[in-house]
Each structure stands twice: as structure tokens, then as C-alpha cells.
Amino acid sequence: MSATAADLMAYDAALAAYDPALGLEVHVELNTATKMFCGCPTGFGAEPNTQVCPTCLGLPGALPVLNRGAIEYTVLAGMMLDCRTPSVSKWDRKNYFYPDMPKNYQISQFDLPLCLGGGVPLYDHCYPKDAQKDIEESGKEIGLTRIHLEEDVAKSTHSSNGTSIDFNRAGTPLMEIVSEPEITSPEEAFAYLNSLRQILIYGDLSDADMEKGQMRCDVNVSVRPDSQEELGVKIELKNMNSVSAVRRALHYEISRQIRVINEGGELVQSTRRWDDDIGETQQMRTKEDAHDYRYFPDPDLLPVKTEGIVEKMRLQVPELPHQKADRFVRDFSISEYDASVLSSDRDLALYFEETANESEAKKKVANWVINNVLAVLNERDLKVAQCPVSSTKLASIIKMVESGQISNNQAKETFVALFDNPDREPASIITELGFEPADADLIESMVEEVISGHPEKVTEIQEGNEKLINWLTGQVMKVSKGKANPKIIGDLLRKKIL
Ligand code: ZN
Ligand code: MN
DSSP states (O other), X not given: OOOOHHHXXXXXXXXXXXXXXXXXXXXXXXXXXXXXXXXXXXXXXXXXXXXOOHHHHTOTTOOOOOOHHHHHHHHHHHHHXXXXXXXXXXXXXXXXXXXXXXXXXXXXXXXXXXXESOEEEOOGGGSOGGGGGGOSXXXXXXXXXXXXXXXXXXXXXXXXXXXXXXXXXXXXXXXXXXXXXXXXXXHHHHHHHHHHHXXXXXXXXXXXXXXXXXXXXXXXXXXXETTOOSOOOOEEEEEEOOHHHHHHHHHHHHXXXXXXXXXXXXXOOEEEEEETTTTEEEEEEEGGGOOOOOOXXXXXXXXXXXXXXXXXXXXXXXXXXXXXXXXXXXXXXXXXXXXXXXHXXXXXXHHHHHHHHTOSOHHHHHHIIIIIIHHHHHHTTOOGGGOOSOHHHHHHHHXXXXXXXXXXXXXXXXXXXXHHOTTSOHXXXXXXXXXXXXXXXXXXXHHHHHHHXXXXXXXXXXXXXXXXXXXXXXXXXXXXXXXXXXXXXXXXXXXXXO
């Protein structure tokens, strides 16, 4: 469901006197092979309750053993987001009762998390497409409070017969990224989530797919009158599971809070849930039943000294999306816009770069990848990593266009044919499709025929109206029944007339 124009106008009008302040808490499942405190595998899709042991089942007396890889991943995430890592980090028990967490506490981090500070840059291309022309503050960065590491709980599935619990997910390393309440619109929240996701994927830390539950998000929403310094009453939206739903939910919730205040009502600190089908938020609980988690240090786990980990991970910080975009502009002389589109996806950037490295025409390659390659992939609902045409073969198709051997349209057809038969060579497909350039003598005679048939145009061209070359080229194309190459014809016309 999308917001109607009337909704958006009402939203803009209500906002005139109020400032929203939004803070996001994002949970991300890390890509480690094993769980946070035991050796069970984390792979998705196994039979329920087959990837379990006494530790991740929460049986009494089972002892946790730290997964060093998860700590390294979190420190790396912190480095990519410009956080600092305190020299010592520790583990705490967060106590609460929940059926999918039988030991009745979650191992988490309270006062000494792995990362503090830092920020998430909001790249222009991360905003919703329809909002990219009205970005309020281009280049804005949202400050982070902290990043800590904890364990995921089991997954409950409710049905009419009762509730089943699958412990395969229990104990999966979960990184929680907490932002400052510096986000001021639903569109910035959207950009924040996209940018964060892109950066985590660049670091190979998580697939961060919200639809698959690998990335989950709670949003703290408050509004305050323009003139007021201190934040308004904080209301939490729980368990959002898509980036576009976060945007819709925030449009609704911000308007709702402003309406309550305007009507003289009072907002109460509470937790709400978003119903995407109905398009409204509903109250779950108020502050009266807020948890007191009674955090205390976990006696089974030693604090972590981080110095060695920081040193090791410093060498593994990858190039970030905006750094890659800058380099593409510098090295390949493509436009900033093209560079930002190409670097928005790690696999797309890799495919472009490999093709550009094998080609003289870098700008053509950028154009081709953004327009033709993405179009064919979208049509077939494939990801860039699944593109069957190798960068070498794409580079050779583009080279044939550049040398005038085939036209751009013929190149597109060749690419599609190659897509379906990726083991074949572009040259053999071109022969089969009849895209071989016609005999040179034949083209020359067709060009001469057209020149002598249109003496008045030839005079005009010689008097300076060079655009007419294109018109004459079209005439020769007609005579050749579309078989001749327009670039070769144009060159020949120019040579003979000018
Ligand atoms: Zn286990
Ligand atoms: Mn958490």
C-alpha cells in the first residue's frame, strides 16, 4: 500500500509546526558459520530443531564459549561506520521471561559494548526514488550511539493449534546497531536502512535481507513543537520487516502523534506495532509494563580485550561505497551519478569494474551495465551475481560496437542471445544472427547511389549543415535493408562529401 497524494499533503501541513525525532535500533544476523556461544551451524532452511545443543537450547549447566569470528565481524562493522572500540568489552545477562528463550536471560552487552559512536552516511541514491529530488540535507550523516553483540532467540510460529518453536535460530550472533534520534523524516529512515544494509554487505558481514529476517528494525518515534528543545514522548514501533514498510509506518505514526497533540490529547510512552495491511499502528503495551531487565555481568564469560582484534580487522576494512564511487569517477572518467548507481551494489560494482578494465570505452561500459545489463536482469528477476554473461564477453560486444562492426541495437540482441547461451562466443552469435558487416564494395556502391540521388542535400552538407549526414545515413540503411552498419556508412559519407 502506498501513501496517497492527500495523505502526503496532510502530512506536510501537520509538520509545519512540529519536528519529528526518530532513532533506529537495528538487529542484524551475522554471516558466521557457527552460533555465538556454541559450535552449532547457523545455516538457514534445515529441519526444525536439528541445529541445537544443550547451550543454545538453554539447558541448565551448559556453558557458553565465545565465537571469536562474531566479535571480529562486529569490530569490522564498527570500523566501516567510524566507531571506536573500547579496549575492554564485556558480556551481561538481560533478564526477561519469554517462551523462545528458556534460560530466561539473553546474553548481551550493557555498559561496555564493542563499538561506540560513529555514523551512517545517507547517500542520495539510498533515498526512495520518488523522494530523491527533495532531499532536505544532501550528505547528512546519522550519528550512532553504539553497536553491541548478543544472541538471537528461537523462532515461534503461531497457528490455530498452538505455537511451535524452532531452536535452529537460537544463539545466532546478532549485532544491534543503535542510532541517535537524529533522523527527521520517514525518507531519511528509509535511506538510513538502505545505506546501512549496503555497507554491511560490502563488509560481507551479513546478507541483511529484511524480508528474510536477517535485518530487523525497531523505531523510536517522537514529535515536538518547533520551539521546544527537549524531545517529545517516545513511542516505539516494534519489529518492522521491510524498508518501505518503515517509511509507511512513520508517515502514519508521525501524523497520528501530531493529531493527538493538536486535539489536546496526551501521548503516553508505549510500544506499538505496525499493521501494513490496514495501514495503521496499534498499541501493544504502555510504560507501566516496561521491563526492568536487571542487567548484570555474565559470570560464565570473561571480558574481551579488543586490542589484537582491532589490529587484525584494520587490515580487512574494505573500500566503502562512496570511496568506490569516487574512484570510478577518477579512474574511469564516468559521471558522479553513474558512479553512485554502479557502487550502490557490491556485485554490480565488481561486474562494471571487470568489464571496464577490459575495455577502452569506459563510459560506454557504464552506460551498458546501467541500462542494458540491469534491464535484462530485472526482466528475468535475477541478481547481478547471477548474470551468465562474463565481463570479458560483454567487453568484446562493446568493442564491436565501438569499431563499427555492429550497431548498438544489434549488440543488445547479441547480449540477450548470449544471456541464454553463455558458453557461446559473441562472434559466432553475430554470424548466426546475420549481423556480419556487408561486403565493403557493396556498401560503397550503396553510399554512392544515395549521394548521387540527393545532390541538394549534399550541397547543404558542404555548406555546413552536417546534421544531414544522419539523414543520408538513414537512406543508405534503407537501401541495405538495415544490414549495413550506420557508423561505417556515416564515416564513408563524410569521407566522400566533405
Ligand atoms: Zn548449540
Ligand atoms: Mn537487542
